[in-house]
Amino acid sequence: MTGxxxxxxxxxxxxxxxxxxxxxxxxxxxxxxxRFVIKDPSSWTEELATFLLIWVALLGAAVAxxxxxxxxxxxxxxxxxKKARLYTEIFVFFCVGCFAFGVMILGGIxxxxxxxxxxxxxxxxxxxxxxVYLAVPIxxxxxxxxxxxxxxxxxxxxxxxxxAIEAFHFEHEILEELD
Numbered sequence: 459m460t461g462x463x464x465x466x467x468x469x470x471x472x473x474x475x476x477x478x479x480x481x482x483x484x485x486x487x488x489x490x491x492x493r494f495v496i497k498d499p500s501s502w503t504e505e506l507a508t509f510l511l512i513w514v515a516l517l518g519a520a521v522a523x524x525x526x527x528x529x530x531x532x533x534x535x536x537x538x539x540k541k542a543r544l545y546t547e548i549f550v551f552f553c554v555g556c557f558a559f560g561v562m563i564l565g566g567i568x569x570x571x572x573x574x575x576x577x578x579x580x581x582x583x584x585x586x587x588x589x590v591y592l593a594v595p596i597x598x599x600x601x602x603x604x605x606x607x608x609x610x611x612x613x614x615x616x617x618x619x620x621x622a623i624e625a626f627h628f629e630h631e632i633l634e635e636l637d
Contacts, residue, residue, distance in 0.1 A: 520600035562598025
């Protein structure tokens with residue numbers, strides 16, 4: 459049941475990121491067209507591109523975390539044995555989960571509430587900035603869920619099946635095998 463719900467959430471998140479990138483591309487192309495062909499640049503496209511980039515970056519970070527493609531310093535961790543690597547990943551996913559919950563979710567909700575209360579609006583589009591900043595807590599929820607799932611998966615492996623640690627495939631190892 460949990461796996462099916464996660465797959466649905468994964469797909470929704472990936473579709474949202476793809477849609478935002480598609481709108482971003484059309485927006486930037488329109489800006490280039492109005493600036494260089496019509497010689498009358500659109501006043502709202504740059505602001506929309508900035509807001510879309512915020513959403514793409516934050517939601518894309520959650521997608522990357524879920525797929526194990528997040529930025530990491532693998533050089534030193536790659537030198538460790540599998541058991542030490544697994545313990546390192548447990549620690550890292552715990553830290554990511556704490557950051558996602560404390561900073562992105564709680565701090566993001568505070569940011570959204572404050573900007574909505576102050577009724578800050580963007581100059582060109584006139585939308586409330588709180589709606590733009592919703593990307594922070596929303597991506598934080600996804601990152602928190604993904605980090606906790608990865609944390610629990612690895613922790614259960616260590617507790618229930620310590621003999622299976624040597625057979626555990628880390629995300630970057632799977633990607634290297636595909637090359």
